[in-house]
Amino acid sequence: MEKSGAADITHNVRFTFNGRKLHGKPGQTVAAALFLNGIKKLGVSRKLKQPRGMYCGSGRCCSCFVTVDGIDHVLSCMTLLENGMVVQSNDCDPDIRRRDDGN
Numbered sequence: 001m002e003k004s005g006a007a008d009i010t011h012n013v014r015f016t017f018n019g020r021k022l023h024g025k026p027g028q029t030v031a032a033a034l035f036l037n038g039i040k041k042l043g044v045s046r047k048l049k050q051p052r053g054m055y056c057g058s059g060r061c062c063s064c065f066v067t068v069d070g071i072d073h074v075l076s077c078m079t080l081l082e083n084g085m086v087v088q089s090n091d092c093d094p095d096i097r098r099r100d101d102g103n
C-alpha cells in the first residue's frame with residue numbers, strides 16, 4: 001500500500017460546516033479540522049467584511065470565531081471537535097449578522 005501524508009489520517013468524527021458534511025480526527029480542534037478539510041475562511045470582519053480565519057491558534061486573537069451548536073462567538077482554535085457538531089461561519093449565522101454594525 002502506498003503511503004502519502006494526508007491519506008494516512010483516520011477521519012472518524014463527523015460534523016458540518018455551513019451545512020457541508022465533513023470529517024475530522026478525535027482530539028482535533030474545530031479550526032484544525034476545518035483546516036484539514038481545506039477551509040481557511042471562518043467568517044468576515046464586522047466592519048470591513050474582510051476574511052477571517054485562524055491566526056494565533058492559541059485563543060488570543062479572536063480571529064477564529066464561529067457558531068457551534070447555536071452558541072456564537074466560539075473560538076474554534078480552542079474548542080475540541082465533537083461528533084455531530086453543527087458549525088457555522090460567523091458571516092452566515094443570521095442571529096449574529098442581523099445588524100450591519102454587529103450589535
Ligand code: FES
Pocket residue numbers: 053054055056057058059060061062063064065075076077078
Ligand atoms: S486563532 Fe486566534 S483566537 Fe483562535
